[in-house]
Amino acid sequence: MAEPQHTIHEKKDEPRAAAGEFEPKIIGFLCNWCSYAGADLCGVSRYQYPTNVRPVRVMCSTRISPHLVLDIFKAGADGILLGGCHLNDCHYISGNFYTEKRVRLMLKLLEDAGVDPKRLRLEWVSASEGEKFSKVVTEFTETIRNLGPNQVKKDAALRSKIAAADEASDTFRLRALVGKELGLEKTGNVYGNKLEQTELEKLIDIATKEEFERSLILELSKDKARSVKELGKIMEVPTDRVLRHIVVLRQKNMLSMDHPEGFTPTYKTIIIGGEQ
């Protein structure tokens, strides 16, 4: 097989990693119909951009559940880029409207988990916006480079928080709320009452906060029974709120009382069937 000739690249650019610079690992979820096609066009048009993004093709940006994103952050990704069609351009009619709602939840949870929300970026890139794709990737790579590496593997507390956020994202309550959010805004609930977007968002924010804290309690109490006070301190949450969460979690049979430490009860997460 003939060795292909190299003609275009004259200028050799030493990988910056060699110079000790941080090379972020970025996952890019790209929808098949617009942003993946935009990335294709970007290639065809030879717009250059940094090598850090690893694209994963999905059929629609709506496919990306918060769990996927948080799990990948948990696995150590430095940044995640979500690319979808422009609103109203969705190949699947309304998919990207849901994407928007989900991304809002993801950002909230990232914030709660102590991950800079800037590490997640949602961009609408159409199939004709090849140049835009290169710009987005270049900018985003720079953003992540400036933020530095994801510390999840080194920082145990962060790890638990991200894990908790991940867990929270998969709770029935949040998934159901976000799933119904658009419908509630547009057509109303079963009683025909429409909800204001701001009102609804407030509701979801409260739920997000609660679910995150509950998940964090479960996460923290997985390996070690902990007291309300202890949890409050680690989580930087007032103890009365911790206690309220614990009541709920116990009702749901997710947390059990463990040995008391003196007069203080401690709690431990119930692990069913050794899952995870």
Added chain:
Amino acid sequence: MTDQRFEPNIVAFCCNWCSYAGADLAGVSRMQYPPNARIIRVMCSGRIEPYFVLRALELGADGVLVAGCHIGDCHYISGNEEAEKRMAVTAEVLDKLGLGRNRMRLEWISASEGQKFASTMKEFTEQIRALGPNPLPRAVPAKKGDPAKIKAVMNQIIEDTGAFDCVECGKCTTVCPVAKCNPDFAPRTVVLKASEGIVENVSKNRDVWTCVTCELCNSMCPYKVDYSGFIRSMRAEAVTFDNSPVCSQGGLMHSVMRVQAAGDFKQDRLGWMKPELKIAEKSDVFYFTGCVSYYDAIFRDRNLDLAGIPQAAVKIMNKGGITPAVSNDEVCCGHDLNWTGDEAGLRKLMKKNVELIKASGAKKVVFSCPECLRTFKLDYQDLMGDFDFEMVHISELADELIQEGKLKLKDGARKLTFQDSCRLGRHLGIYDPPRNALKAAKGTQMVEMDNTKDKAACCGVNAWATCDETSRKMQVDRLKEAKKTGADCLVTGCYKCLIHLNCAQANKTQVPKEQIDIPIKDLSVIIAGSLE
């Protein structure tokens, strides 16, 4: 009274300071003179314009006397010198018309010359008595419009001109040169008012006279609304309601035309002829010179050498192997009457001209004047059906002769720009022949102005009506455009473009001279000048 002796009606214009006082003195001194004259006092004989004389004759005067101070004595320093020039023009026009200069007399009578006044009166009365009555038929009083019928008439005009086709897009306004200078005017509003049944439009609205009938609107209108036709028809109605135009030279030209229409006088309109030019009594080609002979007299002080244009045209034809017939009996085509509301006048002139040409047996009529050509080709044929003779502009003929190789032009490096007159261009669609003919001289470069061919800007005046600030602005804009091209010369193919654009250069304007001082020459003159 049983005396059958002819008693002439004489109008005498006397200046306040000398002649009128002279008449007073004649009275004080009880000097006797015939009673035929009616004296009109004016401040100065300089006030008397040629059209005063023509109008007086048209209205039935048998003779006109103009009297002023002696040269050098004018109360207004030099008013009488102007009078002298003007009356020379008037005399020439009267001669040309065949009415004869003898029907008019200019006399200097000072305040002390009572005697001279009386003797002048006597002599002039006898002179006119000898000439006999004014041969012009008495003017019929103008028809009055009927307000009850005007709505129906206007509706008919709307229908005839397709004015209902208007979708109010306003494109006519965007190109209208008048609207550019005068925001109150727009072709479509004139039409809209009529279609809304606003009849006062006809009797009061002056917009009808503001239009220059350049037909930019017609040519631009997507729906071919005939705005100029509308305006023309509306003018015919407007005059019946005493809504009349203010004409240049006081309507002298219109009087000249009406005189030609009214009677059969032996004109003298071939004064421009030169012996070296070959013309024939009978020929296949008839050269219709138009009013150039009269214009030549009226605008002689402008050094336009208007007589040179027909000379050049005949020279071109001669060189091209054509000996054209030229007739002293042609009359004005009637274009200006037609466009100032006098269609009856047009018809009279038409009859004479068409008979003349038919009698000549010509197969082709060549015109120097685009207005004559338009009137023949469109208006005459409109009213009389298609003619069996061909009608061409001199530029078309020249182009044809050059293409056939019958005419050759000398080389000459020059840069020319051509003014498409509205009649030649938009009305008749003749754009390329003049350019081709001019370009035939090797080395000639034609440059175009910003607005050219079917978008060409107007010379500012139509049918000698409504020459005002707007006209001046249009003329200046056009001259600026021409100057901007860097051409050596602005070439025109229309007598009137030449006269009007020259007028803007000759008179005071707001713009510096150097922006508009481009030589203006007639196409035939240029072509004839470069004949081999």
Added chain:
Amino acid sequence: MEKSVMVIGGGIAGIQASLDLADKGIIVHLVEKSPSIGGRMAQLDKTFPTNDCSICILAPKMADCFSHPNTNVITYAEVVGVEGKVGAFKVKVLKKARFVDETMCTGCGECLEKCPVKVPSEFEMGLSNRKAIYTPFMQAVPRVMTIDKENCIMITKGKCGNCKKACKREAIDFEMKDQMLEIEVGSIIVATGFDSWNPTTSTEYGYGRYPNVYTAMEYERMINAAGPTHGHIERRSDKKRPTKLAFIQCVGSRNPQVGHPYCCAVCCMHSTKEAMLAREHHDDMESTIFYKDMRACAKGFWEYIERAKRDYGVRYLNSDATVQENPENHNPIVVYDVGGRQQSEEFDMVVLATALIPRKETLELAKILGLKADEFGFLESSDRILGMGRTNVPGVFLAGYAAGPADIPESVAQGSSAAAKAVEAMALAGGA
């Protein structure tokens, strides 16, 4: 009897007709004149009234159409002769030599870099250059190269051959000859689309004379991210970005004077979209649309206009307009009429919504097929009310702009409708 159909014209109407037929199990021969299918829609940036990205929604259809097992897409080809009748047409198709082996070329584009010839790109409305070996646009289907024999110096002068040297797959064949194909089909669908009228002759708009006067299609390419300026709107005179745009409607259309008295049916919306896109690109873009009647009369269109006014600050002025120029800065000056008073206003750029006219070639095709065309060159339907698209020739049907002004959804519906009619006709001819 032949259970196959020929579709002439590979724009959206032709593509839709082809897909509808192919999906029904009918073999479709799609003949396209240019090197790629896609037609006019491929040139558009967005589509009204949803501002969908045009190529995004079109490209999947193009790919489907090309790769469908029942389609035979013949690009760079023209119909030159037809014999026979419904159920049994014999069509002669001239497949022009593209000098590139379609089966070998991968569209990698190595040859492009080596080709020394620059030609104004038809697809980019002449705003940028292509090479003598080219694909009309990035998303072209099939994505293979074509050599333009008028401009290739190897073909015209016999020297160069750079592309051949560059092509690793040896796809280039300068010896390639035009091919005459004879194809038997049961019916024929004509969907040859439209052309954009050149407004140079209507000098009142200054197109071609004033640098900053553009046609709508030029603007459309300019604002397209994949276009010649990568989506940057810039002036011909100084490459600066304009902020004040004027759109003039009915340039050459609704105008019996220039021979197109009809309304093109899409330009009002098209210009509105272009004005909205300008504002989407930059907040300081101000657009004015000069119109005769704002013909926004299909689903969601009037709402779109309202949105343009409300959310995009688009100004609408009910007036035709003409254009002058400020010679100092090459700013076009638009002269218009408000309430019968002449007004003028300086803009940075003027975009002309030029008349969309039937292609000249359509008339030739009509002659070949025996179709009737009206005096404007639109192909005529035999039944003007209930049978739009059915022609005087049994078995020949129409779709898209060639049959009269139509927007994309109408063209698509007509494509499908023609497909149904073609099947009916063949069923009938087959005695079914």
Added chain:
Amino acid sequence: MTMAETKKTDPNEKPRIGVYVCHCGSNIGGFVDVPSVAEYAKTLPDVVYATDNLYTCAEDGLTSIREGIRKHNLNRVVVASCTPRTHAPLFQTTCESAGLNKYLFTFVNIREHCSWVHMKEKEKATLKARDLIKMGVARARLLMPQEEEKVDVEPTGLVIGGGVSGMTAALSLADMGFPVHLVEKEGELGGFVRNLNNLYVTEKSATETIKPLIEKVKASKNVKLHLNSQVKSVEGFIGNYDVVMASKGAEDIKTKVGTIVVATGALEFVPEGLYGYNQYPNIVTLTEFEILCKKKSLPSLKNVAFIQCVGSRGQKVSYCSRICCNVAIKNAINIVDNYENMLGLAEKNGTIIDTVPVEKKVPDEILERRRRRRGRERGEEGEAEEVKLGPSEKIEVTVFNRDVMAYGVEHELTYNKAREHRVKFVRYTPENPPKVFMEGNQLMVSYFHETLKLDRSMPVDMVVLSTPMVPQLDTREMSQMLKVPQGQDGWFLEAHVKLRPVDFATDGIYVCGTCKGPADITEAATQAAAAASRAAIPMAKGYVQAEALTSVVDDIKCSGCGTCIQVCPYGAMRKNDKGLAETIVAACKGCGCCGATCPEMAITMTNYTDAQLLAEAKATLEEV
């Protein structure tokens, strides 16, 4: 295209992956060290074979894939080359031809997403290519063979609505060879058009125009006509709808159909309380006017005013109703040209309204101007001769409009003709609409002339109000029954306004005519034929085959909350008899919205499972 027998792949069999890395000439090879990448691929888990090709898509490349599958017994194939968007089908077909299920193939894009965008960084590009292949391999390990579900299609159509659209659609399906049920709620075919006098563009009477269509429908062997009937219920999905039709005074009819065309038409908006409607005499809507014309019972008229956009374009409804300008223009011309005929005089003479040819393009000659003038000969002395009265002196028609929507060729020419015939068009703004009032016994219209800035008024004998089309009253019920969406104005909503104008998002149901928005008869008939074409596709095929990219519900996890049903844009989710969610495979498009939404995480997406996506993403995050 024939496909080789696909060998069964045991899902539990250990993956044996083959990796093919393409040079694409120098397109990839020039900027990525392809051989080293191929070498690297060999080190990845479960990879049993890896190689590089100059062009994998060329015949030799494809052969090497086929051989690899046979020789190395590969059960997963990864190709690293260009974009799946253009080349995936090629490689999938190749895999299938070698007996490998096409869902066991994975594509890695190292050209558009790597070599071409990192042309100056060969080392990093090579690293990225390695990573991308690692990700592809990680995904490939989890791939499962998929069967594409085939559902038989009942080759019978149902058309709802017996107007022009419905009849056209039914006849078209019938002529294509499919039996069709045509359901009309009235006792007669023809729909809205039966109200009309004549149809614009031609002057032929409306009834005459549609008569042949009605006869053909009645005569067609394939059309089963159900008059006085309504569709009572529809259950099922594409290819398999169970339909119950109820007829007056008869038993319900149950039948099975494969596809459904909705053509239920529209109504005219009643302008109650606007412009004196129902308040003063002689104020009618456009359709009422048509009916008067049709019955030849017009009152004596001298002045008629049409008022356009009554209730539309931001008044009662937001849209423009598309056809009313043209209908008004048609009637205006009728009045001016054929008033006597319309009064019923024609019947006495035994003629129908004359055909007036549309005057087309005016020849572009300068002498054309003469035409204008000739009609107006005047006497010698400037005295006006008897003025010939134009038609407008007999009857005057004024059309008050906001924009005249005479789109296209024929409407515009007709609009031009109307003006040539002296129909007056006066533009008004919504802020300043014309007013209709009584002055004594005289009906009056006053208006503000926008250009002249003048208030005008005129006596009229009749005012015709052009009101918009509005959706049928039962549109909502219909949309619920068929599970198809309505837009915000209440019209049926097509799948995509641009490219799928007669499809519903739900496969198997199609829409045409005025039930999806205002359209004229020609457009409606075209849409109808289009809808028939679309509806015929699954019936012609005989089956529908869904790409195996669909959602799958785990009915152990599902709690039946119904959120997925709510979010699915295609109506592809439904509740089964256990009250749990179930995917209608034939309708599912695989976007994944339900999967990402399901609160119980009971839904997975075939070929795009969470595990696959996570494995793919995490592969790059592993420490090397």
